[in-house]
Amino acid sequence: MICSWFSGLLESEDLSIRKSAAEALFHFYYRKEDYQIAERYLLYYSEDNPERKLMQANIYAKTGKINEAYVAYEEMMLAEVNQLRIIMNALQILCEEDGDFDLAHRVADASSDVAKCFDMGVYQEISMQLELAAYEKNIDETARIMEKLISNCDSISDFTKSKLFSHLSFKQYGKDFYEDLRSDLVKRFCDEETFGYMSGNIYWETLKDKSHKE
Structure with a gap:
């Protein structure tokens, strides 16, 4: 009835x-x-409805389609982690513009913790911290983060090797991809409009010299 x-x-x-x-x-x-x-x-x-995806994954698990269930759960988990970090980045920027730097630091630290928890790699753990250091024009912190990002370019895809996402298939990038990323970072970090406050800093001036030689 x-x-x-x-x-x-x-x-x-x-x-x-x-x-x-x-x-x-x-x-x-x-x-x-x-x-x-x-x-x-x-x-x-709708096909992209997260509720549908979760219920479908539950059915996979109950009907013996174990690999399909793993894939579905891991895809949802990765998508939610990425979405959460996008939201946290937007919130951090709002905090900066609103002058609430205590909360901005809290959000940046939380984003780093999320990235670490889900094996996203050192690069993604610290990427949001550069935004905050630049907004505060913190020269020493900016230099520290820049150096760490450049040194850890190849960790940007660490999550693809994580046990948490072991049932997913990812495109594998070669050495050239990471070298191009590293070169692009150097050029971005040498942008006078964004990082002009770094003028006189030994590390930043060294980066500029390196950028001009490439």
């Missing part, structure tokens, strides 16, 4: 009602372990 009522709601013109009905029917059949029928109701979700 209840299922018939929810099934009728699937014909509603209201998208939110259709979605709620599909979700209720999915969980009803999922609890009954009738995964084949439960899976049908996922069609009422």
Whole structure:
């Protein structure tokens, strides 16, 4: 009786009602372990809906499609980590512009912790800290972070080697990719408009000389 009522709601013109009905029917059949029928109701979700992806992964796990489940869970986890760090970066910039540097530092540190927790590599652990050092025009901190970023270019893809994402396939980059990245960083770090406050700093002046020779 209840299922018939929810099934009728699937014909509603209201998208939110259709979605709620599909979700209720999915969980009803999922609890009954009738995964084949439960899976049908996922069609009422858009393909990029994270709820659909999670429920699909749960069905994979329950129906013996173990590798597909691993891949689905790991893809979602990586996407959520990247999205979280994008949000944290935006929040950090807002804090800087609003003059709340205590919170800006807290957010930058938290972003670093997230990157470390998910094996993103040294480069991604410290990348957001450069934004803050530059905004504060902290010469010593800027030089320290610049040097560390340049030295750890090849760690930018460390997450592809992580056990956390071991069921995913990633494009492998060769030595030339990292050399190009390192060269690009040097040029960016020598930009007078952004880092002119570094004038006179030994490390920065050395970078400029190196950039001019390349």
